[in-house]
Amino acid sequence: MALQVYNTLTRQKELFTPIEPGRVRMYVCGPTVYDHAHIGHAKLYVSMDIIVRYLRYTGLDVLYVQNITDVGHLLESGEDRILKGARREKTDPMQVVERYMRSYMDDMDGLRTIRPDIMPRATGHVPEQIAAVEQLIQSGHAYEVKGSVYFDVSSAPNYGKLSGRKVEELEEGARVDVRAEKRRPQDFALWKRAEPEHIMRWRSPWGEGFPGWHIECSAMAGKYLGANFDIHGGGLENIFPHNECEIAQSEALSGKPFANHWLHAGSLTVDGVKMSKSLGNSVTIQKALHQYPAEVLRFFMLSSHYRSPIDYSEDALAAAGRGWERLIAPALAAQRALRQPPAPDNAAVDFSHRLENARAEFSAAMNDDFNTPGALAALFDFAKQVNTLLAAHPRPHDETLNAIAAFYWELAGDVLGVLPVESADPGGSAAREETLIRLLAEIRAEARARKDFATSDRIREQLGQAGVALEDGKSGTIWKIDAPTASD
Ligand SMILES: [Zn+2]
Numbered sequence: 001m002a003l004q005v006y007n008t009l010t011r012q013k014e015l016f017t018p019i020e021p022g023r024v025r026m027y028v029c030g031p032t033v034y035d036h037a038h039i040g041h042a043k044l045y046v047s048m049d050i051i052v053r054y055l056r057y058t059g060l061d062v063l064y065v066q067n068i069t070d071v072g073h074l075l076e077s078g079e080d081r082i083l084k085g086a087r088r089e090k091t092d093p094m095q096v097v098e099r100y101m102r103s104y105m106d107d108m109d110g111l112r113t114i115r116p117d118i119m120p121r122a123t124g125h126v127p128e129q130i131a132a133v134e135q136l137i138q139s140g141h142a143y144e145v146k147g148s149v150y151f152d153v154s155s156a157p158n159y160g161k162l163s164g165r166k167v168e169e170l171e172e173g174a175r176v177d178v179r180a181e182k183r184r185p186q187d188f189a190l191w192k193r194a195e196p197e198h199i200m201r202w203r204s205p206w207g208e209g210f211p212g213w214h215i216e217c218s219a220m221a222g223k224y225l226g227a228n229f230d231i232h233g234g235g236l237e238n239i240f241p242h243n244e245c246e247i248a249q250s251e252a253l254s255g256k257p258f259a260n261h262w263l264h265a266g267s268l269t270v271d272g273v274k275m276s277k278s279l280g281n282s283v284t285i286q287k288a289l290h291q292y293p294a295e296v297l298r299f300f301m302l303s304s305h306y307r308s309p310i311d312y313s314e315d316a317l318a319a320a321g322r323g324w325e326r327l328i329a330p331a332l333a334a335q336r337a338l339r340q341p342p343a344p345d346n347a348a349v350d351f352s353h354r355l356e357n358a359r360a361e362f363s364a365a366m367n368d369d370f371n372t373p374g375a376l377a378a379l380f381d382f383a384k385q386v387n388t389l390l391a392a393h394p395r396p397h398d399e400t401l402n403a404i405a406a407f408y409w410e411l412a413g414d415v416l417g418v419l420p421v422e423s424a425d426p427g428g429s430a431a432r433e434e435t436l437i438r439l440l441a442e443i444r445a446e447a448r449a450r451k452d453f454a455t456s457d458r459i460r461e462q463l464g465q466a467g468v469a470l471e472d473g474k475s476g477t478i479w480k481i482d483a484p485t486a487s488d
Helices: 039-057 081-089 093-110 122-138 176-181 213-225 236-254 285-291 294-302 314-338 352-367 372-392 398-415 429-449 453-465
Strands: 004-007 012-015 023-028 061-066 142-145 148-151 188-193 209-211 229-235 259-265 268-270 310-312 468-473 476-481
Touching: 004 259, 023 039, 023 213, 039 061, 039 093, 039 229, 039 259, 039 268, 039 285, 039 294, 039 398, 061 213, 081 093, 093 285, 122 142, 122 148, 122 188, 122 209, 122 213, 122 236, 148 236, 188 213, 188 236, 209 213, 213 229, 213 236, 229 236, 236 259, 285 294, 294 310, 294 314, 294 372, 310 314, 314 372, 314 398, 352 372, 352 398, 372 398, 429 453, 429 468, 429 476, 453 468
Parallel strands: 023 061, 023 229, 229 259, 268 310
Antiparallel strands: 004 012, 142 148, 148 188, 188 209, 468 476
């Protein structure tokens, strides 16, 4: 089955066909960096991360752009979020931006999301935004009033096509003075004049001012991905007005359809309640990562479809932790089995068809609009089969064990990012440790064979002090590492 994605624009699942064969151009609305990111952001960006990872797994070359909003995203009061952060911390707006952009990057690295290929900042693209606004005025889609420029919604016949709202129902939550100067209440700001006390300001053909939030995304998406590209992602709350306005502006600028597929991630509640500062139930990603391993947080989010809402609670995370341990236990068991003496020749087990079936089930689920609960079910099914195999044959051939390990590294590790990094990376420190212990065990066996007990005892003792216990059995030496296990 080929990949099907649900498109918010058409309200149906449709076949995903990249504009340029083999390449995907994707834009995701990034964070407004005025405070620490919370787990609602984690849900959105982990969802988008899985989409990018899976597209790459299928062999597509993905160009992933996610912006940083550092100006123009206003609160309902009309205050710029960045300026609010600067006021709160009694510091320069750009210092706030740097602080929380770094915090966001740390959070995203902590959650093991893959960094976007390009992370353009809105303040770094003001000339592009001014050029877009000028073009919209020239083509009759926008008008200037007292140093502010507004988009004329009546000039965009398709306005409302993404959100399904009718123009008559729409009204921007603007202050009365702003509302009064617009031709119609639905028109939205492309450029705003800066009042004398406003710090963040740029020169423009209409006087000093700053860009509107929507035009930032249109300008940056157009610059890096072209007028028409494959995927635009965001959170459900971005659909209106933000994404709707992006479409209106971009399509008025180019005359071409903007993004072909609109993918929106569902929201996150905490203990059944919408997260909000005033309720004091906001959980930062930092705090969540302090309480739970990144892999467990990811597993929790992937246990629901990305478009579904999820509820974050201690119980839900505890259940996710248990599920996650069950999922990865056979991967760790296969690695442990590899440490045992080699299998006798009669231990050949043909496991390849099971691997193929599991991979096919995994792909079938992911091809169905990135159905991660289905993909996890396929992995659980496979885990059961590995457990059965290891119960019957404690030491299958290296070939079988390596194939099982590689399967986990690729699907649970590379695609879903739920395998602990240490065990997921064959070139990582855990794998290196294994090689070194194996080498020392071999040297010790050689020393014993030539009755050099001083050397063999020294190796055993020193490894013991390092937490590695060597045990001599009938069929050779095995070792146990006193290392943190998956549940630690
Ligand atoms: Zn955006």
